[in-house]
Amino acid sequence: MTTRKRVLSGMQPSGLLHLGNWLGALENWNALQAQYECYFFVADWHALSSNYADTSRLREYVRELLIDWLAAGIDPKRATVFVQSQVPDHAILHLLFSMIIPVSWLERNPTYKEKQEEIKERDLSTYGFLGYPVLQAADILLYKPDFVPVGKDQLPHLELTRELARRFNSLYGSVFPEPQEHLTKFPKVLGTDGRKMSKSYGNAINLSDTEAVVRQKLKTMITDPARVRRTDPGNPDVCPVYDFHKIFSPLPVIEQVNQDCRNATIGCIDCKKLVADRVVERLAPMWEARANLLQHPGRLDEIAEDGRRRATAVSSQTMAEVREAMKI
Numbered sequence: 001m002t003t004r005k006r007v008l009s010g011m012q013p014s015g016l017l018h019l020g021n022w023l024g025a026l027e028n029w030n031a032l033q034a035q036y037e038c039y040f041f042v043a044d045w046h047a048l049s050s051n052y053a054d055t056s057r058l059r060e061y062v063r064e065l066l067i068d069w070l071a072a073g074i075d076p077k078r079a080t081v082f083v084q085s086q087v088p089d090h091a092i093l094h095l096l097f098s099m100i101i102p103v104s105w106l107e108r109n110p111t112y113k114e115k116q117e118e119i120k121e122r123d124l125s126t127y128g129f130l131g132y133p134v135l136q137a138a139d140i141l142l143y144k145p146d147f148v149p150v151g152k153d154q155l156p157h158l159e160l161t162r163e164l165a166r167r168f169n170s171l172y173g174s175v176f177p178e179p180q181e182h183l184t185k186f187p188k189v190l191g192t193d194g195r196k197m198s199k200s201y202g203n204a205i206n207l208s209d210t211e212a213v214v215r216q217k218l219k220t221m222i223t224d225p226a227r228v229r230r231t232d233p234g235n236p237d238v239c240p241v242y243d244f245h246k247i248f249s250p251l252p253v254i255e256q257v258n259q260d261c262r263n264a265t266i267g268c269i270d271c272k273k274l275v276a277d278r279v280v281e282r283l284a285p286m287w288e289a290r291a292n293l294l295q296h297p298g299r300l301d302e303i304a305e306d307g308r309r310r311a312t313a314v315s316s317q318t319m320a321e322v323r324e325a326m327k328i
Contacts, residue, residue: 007036007182008145010043010084013061014051017068018204019279020189020197023247026072028149028184029079038079039143039311042066045084045091046139049132050124066300068207071289082307084139089315093138096322098131100171101164106130110156137161140179142315147182155181172325175318187247190240192221208290211280218244218276223268224261234261234268241272248278 009029011021032038042065044058051058062083074081084090107130140148140161150158158181165176188196191203198204205217223241227234236242236258245254253274260266293299 004035004037005146006039006143007032007147007149008039008041008140008143008179009149010041010046010139011065012043012047013058013065014047015061015199016064016204016206016208018197018199018206020191020204021068022072022207023189024186025149025184026069026074029069030073032149032182033075033079036147039145039314040069040074040079040081041087041139041307041311042083043139046132046135049126049128049135050122052126052128053122063300064208066304067290067293070293070300070303071286072207076303076307080307080310081303082311083304086304086308087311087315089142089312089319090135090138092319093142093322094131094135096326097134097138097164097168100167101134105160105163106133109133109160133157133160134164137164141165141176142318143311144177144314144318145179146177148179149182149184151184151186175321175325189247190243192217192240194222194240205279207283207286211283211287214279214283215276218272218279219269221272223271227268230267231264233264236261241268241275244275244279245271248275248282253278 009025011017011025017026029038029040042062044062047058047061048055066081066083069081070076136157137160140158141164148158148161158179162178165178168176191197191201192205193201193203195201195203205214209217218241221241221244224234224236224239226232226238236245239261242257242261245257249257257266257271257274261271
């Protein structure tokens with residue numbers, strides 16, 4: 001019997017998931033769970049690194065994240081789905097790693113200064129924010145995955161995890177294999193204002209939005225700014241709605257919209273309605289699955305508990321090896 005290779009990934013519960021999260025990560029996870037032994041976790045402790053001042057909706061976001069995952073096709077029978085804070089070994093390994101990682105490794109992290117510049121309204125001069133890559137390394141190495149799905153921009157974070165594994169192994173003996181990247185091309189999904197779709201921009205179409213809300217949001221989506229009147233020819237290459245067509249519509253529709261827009265034989269309102277129909281068609285199965293989950297709220301707790309047990313079975317074995325290696 002061939003043992004399947006292991007994959008680990010997680011998401012912060014910092015708000016409702018949107019189309020960008022689905023197309024950028026969840027569709028990839030769906031494919032991975034068919035091929036690998038997958039561990040997918042809700043990184044609720046990570047959410048505290050930048051949102052520690054307001055935790056009023058954290059539990060709600062954890063549940064919403066789990067619902068979105070399951071509705072989008074993550075299968076707890078094929079993947080271990082769990083909540084980070086329910087497996088204390090994450091915190092223990094984080095503590096032990098924090099004893100050996102040089103501060104300079106954390107200070108050179110490009111995201112550290114970038115985020116501090118970007119998020120001026122919060123005080124991010126905390127150890128939790130500086131040291132979140134240590135927790136991230138603990139999250140990963142605890143399960144000894146073969147692969148971690150990342151985009152190219154996340155490679156420095158994974159390399160820091162490998163460096164920490166090497167440092168631990170050099171000090172105490174070989175415990176941790178070095179996880180490799182599973183490079184994923186995350187498509188840039190534009191929001192209703194033409195910028196990258198983001199919760200913080202208020203331009204997102206959420207997976208939990210109703211059909212009426214989705215259609216209304218798409219009605220407000222910006223189009224080619226040079227096309228002022230219905231009779232003006234448009235340029236689909238600079239139109240966010242056309243980007244949505246390229247994601248959601250079949251090729252004949254994409255080609256027809258491209259031609260009709262340039263010839264001004266289709267207006268922006270009709271173009272938006274066409275793509276809205278396709279988006280609704282793709283989201284409808286998720287809405288049905290979400291409704292079913294909401295009718296059986298106890299099911300969510302059962303899945304999280306089963307995931308906790310399965311994750312703990314792996315993490316406790318790793319921690320036994322760590323304690324033996326460190327003689328503690």
